Amino acid sequence: MKVLVPVKRVIDYNVKVRVKADQTGVDLANVKMAMNPFCEIAVEEAVRQKEKGAVTEVVAVSIGPAQAQETLRTALAMGADRAILIQTDQDLEPLAVAKVLAAVIAEEAPGAVIMGKQAIDGDNNATGQMLSALLDWPQAAFASEIVLSADSAKVTREIDGGLQTVDVALPAVITADLRLNEPRYASLPNIMKAKKKPLDVKELSALGVDTAPRLTVVKVAEPPKRSGGVKVESAADIVSNLKTNGVI
Amino acid sequence: MAVLVFADHDNASLKDSTHKTVTAALALSGDVDVLVAGKGAGDVAKAAAGIAGVRKVLHAESDALGQGLAEAIASLVTPLMAGYDALLTPATSLGKSFSPRVAAKLDVAQITEVVEVVDGSTFVRPIYAGNALETVKSSDAKKVITVRATNFKAAGEGGSAAIETIEAGPGPGKTTFVDQQIVKSARPELAAAKIVVSGGRAMGSAEEFQRVIEPLADKLGAAVGASRAAVDAGYAPNDYQVGQTGKVVAPELYVAIGISGAIQHLAGMKDSKVIVAINKDGDAPIFQVADLGLVADYKSAVPELMDALAAAGK
Numbered sequence: 001m002k003v004l005v006p007v008k009r010v011i012d013y014n015v016k017v018r019v020k021a022d023q024t025g026v027d028l029a030n031v032k033m034a035m036n037p038f039c040e041i042a043v044e045e046a047v048r049q050k051e052k053g054a055v056t057e058v059v060a061v062s063i064g065p066a067q068a069q070e071t072l073r074t075a076l077a078m079g080a081d082r083a084i085l086i087q088t089d090q091d092l093e094p095l096a097v098a099k100v101l102a103a104v105i106a107e108e109a110p111g112a113v114i115m116g117k118q119a120i121d122g123d124n125n126a127t128g129q130m131l132s133a134l135l136d137w138p139q140a141a142f143a144s145e146i147v148l149s150a151d152s153a154k155v156t157r158e159i160d161g162g163l164q165t166v167d168v169a170l171p172a173v174i175t176a177d178l179r180l181n182e183p184r185y186a187s188l189p190n191i192m193k194a195k196k197k198p199l200d201v202k203e204l205s206a207l208g209v210d211t212a213p214r215l216t217v218v219k220v221a222e223p224p225k226r227s228g229g230v231k232v233e234s235a236a237d238i239v240s241n242l243k244t245n246g247v248i
Numbered sequence: 249m250a251v252l253v254f255a256d257h258d259n260a261s262l263k264d265s266t267h268k269t270v271t272a273a274l275a276l277s278g279d280v281d282v283l284v285a286g287k288g289a290g291d292v293a294k295a296a297a298g299i300a301g302v303r304k305v306l307h308a309e310s311d312a313l314g315q316g317l318a319e320a321i322a323s324l325v326t327p328l329m330a331g332y333d334a335l336l337t338p339a340t341s342l343g344k345s346f347s348p349r350v351a352a353k354l355d356v357a358q359i360t361e362v363v364e365v366v367d368g369s370t371f372v373r374p375i376y377a378g379n380a381l382e383t384v385k386s387s388d389a390k391k392v393i394t395v396r397a398t399n400f401k402a403a404g405e406g407g408s409a410a411i412e413t414i415e416a417g418p419g420p421g422k423t424t425f426v427d428q429q430i431v432k433s434a435r436p437e438l439a440a441a442k443i444v445v446s447g448g449r450a451m452g453s454a455e456e457f458q459r460v461i462e463p464l465a466d467k468l469g470a471a472v473g474a475s476r477a478a479v480d481a482g483y484a485p486n487d488y489q490v491g492q493t494g495k496v497v498a499p500e501l502y503v504a505i506g507i508s509g510a511i512q513h514l515a516g517m518k519d520s521k522v523i524v525a526i527n528k529d530g531d532a533p534i535f536q537v538a539d540l541g542l543v544a545d546y547k548s549a550v551p552e553l554m555d556a557l558a559a560a561g562k
Binding site for chain 1: 258315316317319322340342344345347348349351353355358359361370375376377379381383384387388420421422423424426427428430431437439443468476479480486489492493501511512521522526535536540541542543549550552553556557559562
C-alpha cells in the first residue's frame with residue numbers, strides 16, 4: 001500500500017515568534033524554519049508502517065515555497081521514498097491545501113493519507129478533516145495508535161476524557177496526535193542518501209485548483225501581557241494569600 | 249441571520265461550553281438554535297432548551313451520533329446549514345474533528361478557536377500557540393466557526409425554547425465504532441474546573457505524578473492537568489494536557505507544580521484568574537505569569553502546602 005504524507009514547513013517550534021510592528025503578520029525574516037512537529041510524527045508513523053511491512057511506499061508532499069524542498073529532504077532522510085513539492089509563494093488556507101492535496105491524491109491514488117493533526121503556525125487543526133470530507137473518505141483524527149490491514153485501519157484516537165477506537169475502511173485520512181510515536185533523528189548516511197531520492201517539483205498553477213483565500217487578515221497583534229506577581233517565601237504564604245483574597 | 253450552535257455533552261448532561269458558545273452566537277444574531285446530537289440525550293435537549301436566549305433546540309438521535317463519529321455528525325449538520333448563516337461549535341476534540349468536514353462540504357473556510365467576535369464576519373483567533381492574535385474577516389456566505397469557550401461568559405438559564413426532533417442523517421459511512429475508554433474520575437472536568445492543579449516534567453515518573461499531584465488536587469477539589477512535557481514523557485494521560493495542543497483552561501485558581509512554563513503551556517492557562525507556581529528554578533518562565541511564585545523543590549513544598557491547607561481548614 002502506498003501512503004501519502006503531507007508535510008509543512010513552519011517556524012521551528014523552539015523559536016519565539018515576533019509580531020511585526022505594522023501588525024501585518026509575524027516576522028519570518030531570518031527565522032529558523034523546520035518541519036511542523038505533528039508532520040514529523042506522521043512521517044515517522046508512515047516509515048514505521050513500512051518497516052513493519054504494512055506499507056510499500058511512502059510519498060511525502062509539501063505545498064509551499066522552493067525552500068520547502070528542505071522539509072521534504074528531511075522527510076526523505078527519515079525514510080520516505082520520494083517527494084513532491086507543489087510550489088507556490090502564496091500562503092494557502094486549510095481548505096485550499098485540502099483541495100490541492102485532493103488533486104495530488106487523484107494522481108497518486110494512495111491507500112491512506114497520514115498527516116499531522118495541526119500545523120503550529122496557523123493552529124487550525126482542519127486540513128485533514130477537510131481533505132477527508134472532499135474525498136468522501138473516512139477520517140480518524142488525533143490518532144495515538146494505527147493498525148493497518150489490507151483494506152482497513154484500526155485507529156485509537158485521543159478524545160476528551162479518554163480514548164476511542166474506530167475502524168475505518170481504506171482509503172482513509174488519519175491525523176497524528178502527539179503520542180502516536182517519537183520521531184527519529186535522521187542519521188548522516190540517511191541524510192546523504194535522501195539527496196539522491198526523487199523529488200518532483202510542480203507549479204501550483206499547473207493543478208488548476210481554486211486556492212483563493214476566504215479570509216482576509218485584518219491584523220496580527222501581540223496578546224495582552226500578563227505581569228508576574230510576587231515571589232513568596234513558603235507554602236504557608238501561598239495559602240494565607242489565597243485565603244486573604246478569597247480564592248480558596 | 250440565524251446561527252446554529254452545536255451542543256457539547258456526554259449524552260447524559262450538557263456541558264458549560266455550550267452556554268459559552270451560545271454567548272458567542274448571540275453576539276452574531278438573536279436567532280440562535282442549538283443542535284443536540286446524541287443517543288439517549290433527551291435530558292441534554294431539555295437542558296439546552298433552558299439556556300437563556302435560545303430560540304429552538306434541534307434534537308437528533310442515533311448510535312453513531314452518540315458515539316461522536318465525525319462523519320455522522322457532519323452529514324447531519326451539513327444539510328441543516330441550508331437554514332443557517334453560521335455554525336458555532338465548542339472547540340472540543342469532537343468539535344475539532346467534525347466542524348472542518350462541514351466547512352469543506354459547504355466550500356467555506358473554518359475559523360478556528362475564535363476568542364472574540366468583532367462583528368458578523370470579523371473574528372479574533374490565536375495563532376502560533378497563542379503568541380499572536382489574528383483578526384480575520386471572512387468573505388464566505390456562511391461562517392463555520394469553532395469557539396474557544398473559556399473566552400466567553402456562560403449564557404444564563406431561564407429559557408424555554410421548543411424542542412424539535414429531527415432525523416439523524418445518513419450515518420457514519422465507512423467508519424465503525426469499536427470501543428471507547430473514558431477515564432472515570434470523581435474530580436471535576438479539566439476544562440470546566442474552578443481549580444486546576446497541574447504537574448510538569450519535574451515529577452520524573454507517572455508514580456510520582458500520582459503521588460504528588462493527585463492528593464493536592466483532591467484536597468482543593470481541583471481537576472488535574474499536566475504540561476505537554478509530562479504527557480510526552482508518559483507521566484500523565486494525554487487528556488490531562490493543558491496547552492495549545494491540549495486543553496485551554498481558565499479556572500479561578502491554577503496551581504503549576506514543577507512546570508517550567510513553555511510557551512505552548514502558557515497558551516493553555518494564562519487566562520486563569522490566579523496562577524500559583526512552585527518550581528525550583530527561579531528563572532523559569534512560569535514565574536513571569538504567576539501571581540504567587542514559590543522558588544522551591546516541589547518535594548518539600550507540596551507537603552508543606554498540604555499541611556498549610558489542612559491548617560486552613562481544607
